Amino acid sequence: MATGIDSKAPQRESVTRERILRAAVDLADRDGIQAVSMRKIAHELGVVPMALYKHVSNKDEILDGVVEVLVGEIDPPATRSDWKTAFRERILSARRVLLRHPWASRVIESRTQPGPALLAYMDSMLGLFRSGGFSMDLTHHAMHALGSRVLGFSQELFDDNADVDPEVEAEMYRAMGAAFPNILELASTVLHDDSTVVGGRGCDDQFEFEFALDLMLDGLERLRDRA
Amino acid sequence: MATGIDSKAPQRESVTRERILRAAVDLADRDGIQAVSMRKIAHELGVVPMALYKHVSNKDEILDGVVEVLVGEIDPPATRSDWKTAFRERILSARRVLLRHPWASRVIESRTQPGPALLAYMDSMLGLFRSGGFSMDLTHHAMHALGSRVLGFSQELFDDNADVDPEVEAEMYRAMGAAFPNILELASTVLHDDSTVVGGRGCDDQFEFEFALDLMLDGLERLRDRA
DNA sequence: TATGCTAGGTGTACGGCGTACACTTTGTCA
DNA sequence: TGACAAAGTGTACGCCGTACACCTAGCATA
Numbered sequence: 001m002a003t004g005i006d007s008k009a010p011q012r013e014s015v016t017r018e019r020i021l022r023a024a025v026d027l028a029d030r031d032g033i034q035a036v037s038m039r040k041i042a043h044e045l046g047v048v049p050m051a052l053y054k055h056v057s058n059k060d061e062i063l064d065g066v067v068e069v070l071v072g073e074i075d076p077p078a079t080r081s082d083w084k085t086a087f088r089e090r091i092l093s094a095r096r097v098l099l100r101h102p103w104a105s106r107v108i109e110s111r112t113q114p115g116p117a118l119l120a121y122m123d124s125m126l127g128l129f130r131s132g133g134f135s136m137d138l139t140h141h142a143m144h145a146l147g148s149r150v151l152g153f154s155q156e157l158f159d160d161n162a163d164v165d166p167e168v169e170a171e172m173y174r175a176m177g178a179a180f181p182n183i184l185e186l187a188s189t190v191l192h193d194d195s196t197v198v199g200g201r202g203c204d205d206q207f208e209f210e211f212a213l214d215l216m217l218d219g220l221e222r223l224r225d226r227a
Numbered sequence: 228m229a230t231g232i233d234s235k236a237p238q239r240e241s242v243t244r245e246r247i248l249r250a251a252v253d254l255a256d257r258d259g260i261q262a263v264s265m266r267k268i269a270h271e272l273g274v275v276p277m278a279l280y281k282h283v284s285n286k287d288e289i290l291d292g293v294v295e296v297l298v299g300e301i302d303p304p305a306t307r308s309d310w311k312t313a314f315r316e317r318i319l320s321a322r323r324v325l326l327r328h329p330w331a332s333r334v335i336e337s338r339t340q341p342g343p344a345l346l347a348y349m350d351s352m353l354g355l356f357r358s359g360g361f362s363m364d365l366t367h368h369a370m371h372a373l374g375s376r377v378l379g380f381s382q383e384l385f386d387d388n389a390d391v392d393p394e395v396e397a398e399m400y401r402a403m404g405a406a407f408p409n410i411l412e413l414a415s416t417v418l419h420d421d422s423t424v425v426g427g428r429g430c431d432d433q434f435e436f437e438f439a440l441d442l443m444l445d446g447l448e449r450l451r452d453r454a
Numbered sequence: 455t456a457t458g459c460t461a462g463g464t465g466t467a468c469g470g471c472g473t474a475c476a477c478t479t480t481g482t483c484a
Numbered sequence: 485t486g487a488c489a490a491a492g493t494g495t496a497c498g499c500c501g502t503a504c505a506c507c508t509a510g511c512a513t514a
Contacts, residue, residue: 014491038472050473051492059472109336112386119407122384126409136416144430145439148382155375155382157349159339180346182353189363203371212372212443219446241462265501277502278463286501 015045017055021065025101028066033103036062063107064115070104071117071151073097077124083132084217087125091213095152095206105153125150134224142220149213242272244282248292252328255293260330263289290334291342297331298344298378300324304351310359311444314352318440322379322433332380352377361451369447376440 013019023044028036038059042049056062075093078086098104114122122143129139148155177184190203240246250271255263265286269276283289302320305313325331341349349370356366375382404411417430 037470039470047491048493050475050494053473054491108384109382114385116406118384119403119410123407123409126413130409136413140413140417140430141435141438144381144383144435145442147439148384151384154371155336156371157335157345157375157378158341176346179343180350182350182357183346186353186363186367190367203367208368208371211368212374215372215443215446215450216439219442223442264499266499275464277465277504280502281462 015047015051015055017065019045020052020055020062021069024062024066025069028103028107029101033106064111064113067104067108067111068115068117070097070101070108071115071121073100074121077128083128084221087128087132088213088217090125090128091150091152092210093152094150095209098152105148105151108148108151108153109155122150132224134220135227138220138224138227142216145216145220146213149209149216152209154209154212242274242278242282244292246272247279247282247289248296251289251293252296255330255334256328260333291338291340294331294335294338295342295344297324297328297335298342298348300327301348304355310355311448314355314359315440315444317352317355318377318379319437320379321377322436325379332375332378335375335378335380336382349377359451361447362454365447365451365454369443372443372447373440376436376443379436381436381439 020041023041024036027040027044038052039049041062042052045051052062056065074097075090077090081089126139126143129142130136134142143150247268250268251263254267254271258267265279266276268289269279272278279289283292301324302317304317308316353366353370356369357363361369370377
C-alpha cells in the first residue's frame with residue numbers, strides 16, 4: 001500500500017503492443033479492414049494516435065503483428081495421424097481462422113516477410129511432408145504449389161460474395177448469353193445444382209476449397225510414390 | 228481550312244478514358260503501383276486532378292479499366308491444338324503479361340467484379356475445358372481450383388524477391404536453425420541446387436509455376452477420365 | 455450575327471491518412 | 485528532493501480521393 005503500485009485504481013489500462021494488436025483485430029472484425037488506421041486504433045484505446053508509436057514503429061509492424069496473432073489461432077498439428085490427414089486437418093483449421101476473420105487474407109497477402117509464428121507454422125508443415133516420406137525437393141515444390149492454400153485460402157479471381165439482387169443478376173446473365181455462352185451455361189448449371197446449398201449462394205466455397213486441396217495432395221502423393 | 232477543325236495545331240491532345248488508362252499503366256510500370264494516384268495520373272496528362280472525373284467516375288473505375296487493358300494483352304488461344312496444350316499455352320501467355328507488369332497481380336486481386344475482357348477470357352477458357360470433354364461440373368471445379376493461376380500468377384505466401392544481401396540472409400538461416408530445422412534444410416537444399424539458376428535467386432519461379440499448373444491439369448484430366 | 459447549351463477543364467476545399475518532431479506528464483529510484 | 489526515462493500529447497506536413505461551384509471554348513440554332 002506504500003509503494004503506490006497497488007492495483008487498486010483501474011487507472012485506464014496502459015497501452016501495450018499486445019493491446020494494440022488486439023484492438024486492430026477487433027476493429028477489423030467489427031468494421032472491416034479499411035477501418036484499421038492508426039487514428040482509429042488509438043481512439044479505440046482512448047489515446048492519441050502518436051501514442052502508438054511508443055510501442056510499435058509504424059503501421060506495417062502492426063499488420064505484421066496481426067498476422068502473427070492470426071497464425072497463433074491455428075490449431076497445433078494432430079499427433080498420431082498419417083501425414084496427409086494431419087496436413088489436411090491443419091489447413092482446414094487455418095481456414096476456419098480465416099473464415100472467422102474475412103479480412104485476414106488481404107492482410108496476409110500484403111505482408112512481404114514472415115514473422116516467427118508463420119515461420120514456425122511453415123516449418124511444422126514442411127515437417128509433415130518430410131515425415132510422409134517426401135524428398136526435400138518435392139516438399140519444396142509442394143509448398144510452392146499449395147501457395148496460400150496452406151493458410152486456408154485460395155485466391156479467387158473475383159469476389160462472388162457481392163450481394164446483387166437476383167433479378168439484376170438474372171438480367172446480367174441474359175445479356176451475357178450471346179457473348180459468353182460458356183459462362184451462361186456454367187451459371188445456370190451451378191445455380192440449378194446448388195438450390196440446396198447453404199446460403200443459397202452460387203457455389204459451396206468449402207467444397208471448392210477441399211476439392212482443390214485434395215487434388216493437389218493426391219497429385220503430390222502420386223509423385224512421391226513414382227520416385 | 229474554314230471550319231477550324233483542321234488538325235494542324237497539335238493543341239495539347241485532350242484527355243480521354245484511354246489516355247487515362249495508358250497513363251496509369253505507364254506510371255505503374257515506371258514508379259510502382261503506389262504511384263498510381265488521381266493526382267499523378269492527371270499530372271502525367273498535363274491536366275488538373277479533377278479533370279479526370281469528366282471521363283471516369285472514380286479511381287476504382289480506372290483500376291477496373293487497367294485490368295481490362297492487361298487482359299487484352301494476353302494472346303488469343305491457339306487454334307488446332309488439343310485442349311490441354313491450348314489451355315496451358317494461354318496461361319503461360321497471361322503469365323508473360325504479369326511478368327511485364329509486376330504490379331498487376333495486386334491490382335487484379337483488388338478488383339471485385341470482372342469486366343467484359345476478363346469475362347471473355349474466362350468464357351474462352353471454359354470453352355477449352357468443354358472442348359476437352361469435361362463436364363460442366365468438373366469444369367466449374369477446375370476453374371475454382373486453378374483460381375488466379377488461370378491469369379498466370381499464384382499467391383505466394385511471402386515475397387522472396389526482397390533483396391537482402393546474402394550475408395544477412397546466411398546469418399538469418401543460422402539463427403533459425405535451432406527453431407526451424409526444416410526450413411533450414413529446405414533453404415540449404417534450394418540454395419545448393421540452384422547455383423545455376425537464372426539470377427542466382429532462391430527458386431526458379433517459372434519452374435514452380437509450371438510444376439503446380441501441370442499438377443492440377445494432370446489431376447483434372449485423370450478425374451475426367453475416371454468419370 | 456447573336457444566343458445559349460454543353461462538354462471539358464479549373465480552383466478551392468474537406469476529411470481522411472501515416473507520421474516527424476517538440477512538448478508535457480508521470481512514475482521510479484538514488 | 486531531484487534527476488531521469490518512459491509514456492502520452494499537440495501541432496503540423498504532405499499525401500490521398502473527390503464534392504462542388506465555376507469558367508471557357510466550340511457548336512447548333514434562331
